[in-house]
Amino acid sequence: MQIFEFIMLACFGLSWPISVCKSIRTGSTQGKSLVFMLAIIAGYISGIVGKVVNGQLSYVLIAYTFNLAVISLDLAIYFVNKKREKEARL
Numbered sequence: 001m002q003i004f005e006f007i008m009l010a011c012f013g014l015s016w017p018i019s020v021c022k023s024i025r026t027g028s029t030q031g032k033s034l035v036f037m038l039a040i041i042a043g044y045i046s047g048i049v050g051k052v053v054n055g056q057l058s059y060v061l062i063a064y065t066f067n068l069a070v071i072s073l074d075l076a077i078y079f080v081n082k083k084r085e086k087e088a089r090l
Contacts, residue, residue, distance in 0.1 A: 002060045009063035016070035023077040027084060037075050044068040 023032070047064045051057065 002056070002058055006060045006063055009060065009067060013063060013067045013070070016067060016074060020070060020074045020077065023074055023081060027081055029078055029081045029085060032074075032078050034075075034078065037071060037078065040071055041068065041075065044071065 023029075044064050044067055048061065048068065051061045051064065
């Protein structure tokens, strides 16, 4: 049944690279929510911990890890863009 969890993660995972590209292209935090990104990161970390604790080391763990890495990149870009926006206002 892990195939359905993998499909769900793959579908969510398609959106994160698009979000990263948008963040880089616009150089803006417009439309981004820090709380939302942190909640998603917490969810992925919980999923990874759950898989490790239960000994379910499978391809699904790769999907969790990939999604966590990409959303974490988007979070880092968020802070870079936020700093640029703050400097531009000064």
